[in-house]
Amino acid sequence: MAESTGVDRGIQSLIAARKSLKLSLEKSKAIGLALGKTGPRFEEIEQRLPLLEAAVRPIRADGEALKDVGGNINRAVGPAAAVLKVFDAVHGLEKSLLSDPKNDLSSYLSVLKRLEEALKFLGENCGLAIQWLEDIVEYLDDHHVADEKYLSNLKKSLRGLSEFHNDGGGVEEKERSQLRLDGGLRNAALDKLENEFRRLLKDNSVPLPMASPSSLGDQACIAPSQLPVTVIHKLQAILGRLRANNRLDKCISIYVEVRSSNVRASLQALDLDYLDISVSEFNDVQSIEGDSV
Template sequence: MLEEINQRLPSLEAVVRPIHDSNDALVAVEGHINRVVGPAATMLEVFDVIHGLENSLLSDPMNDLPGYLSVLKCLKVALRFLSDNCGLTIQWLEDIIEYLEDNRVADGIHRSRELQNDRKRVHLDGGLLDVALDKLENEFRRLLTEHSVPLPMSSPSLGE
């Protein structure tokens, strides 16, 4: 999921970059563009935070289980934020690109079609979260094995 987001957002930036100066159509949409840039930048910042969690989540939870669980919780919150907001932000960006394309404000907008096709192929597969949860499950099994005491077996009484 993170790799796909990382690949799609720069292509949006590249599509919007060649906008010409001082065009009536651009002036009409300038406020809308400014309002979308903030959420798009926030998506990238959250993506960077997730990237920063990778080393911790790919480490062995045995070294610091409470810390590992805390980082895993941060990942969960960040992924929820992205899944709740990324689609809408991308839709807003695509709408602006479509407006710019319809009003011939930008060159090279044909890439927006490529972006829309990429969006259809995207799905959330868990990625880092799956790896982190697998590591956590393995640590849980190790802790259970290490701290389990076998139950005493009583021998059945013969003749009772």
């Protein structure tokens, strides 16, 4: 009987120990889950610490430096903001300049002139804006009023902009720089003007009329032909813009080509087929005439 009682007590002790272990395991699991949820929060806090440190750094900076930094930043950002505004305006002209100039030549030329003025402004002020931004970044670095990593990224970006803008002083380098500013928009617009110049000449050129033989003797000749005044004004306006962009030579070639074609068509009325005789045939004729003499 005593042995039975001892066994029962042992079993009860084991059961109690089992329950205790089970509770301990459950608590351990709960603690593990809690730690698992807390881990990402610790990582988030760790990631935010550098930002907090950077935010606090200006408080530790020199008072005079903090007092002047706002005005210096505004003076540096002003030219850069103006450049960006003009750059956006350039892209705003794209739709108008990619249209056909024959629809409204006067407006097209006006928009092109605005583009030229904008590109001139960008060419003269991009370098200045970059220099001002570099100066303010150097000021922030010298007075320790900004995060070092942030300043490093700014310096890298400004260095890339400076190299992008200053790639040499030759003609080809300047042309490449202009292409980067407008994406080739000005060249595309000038090409359209050259095509319009050609179209105006072709559409208003007809074979030249023959003058009356009675008024000019027995020999027929080609009477002079003039372009309409409105067409001449349009051609002159186009030439003005092309001359301003050093594209006059192409217009001269177009004019010679179109007018020469018109003259060739006019000469067909003069019955000048004998001019098509080959050199060998011409020599044969000369030899025959010489023999007959």
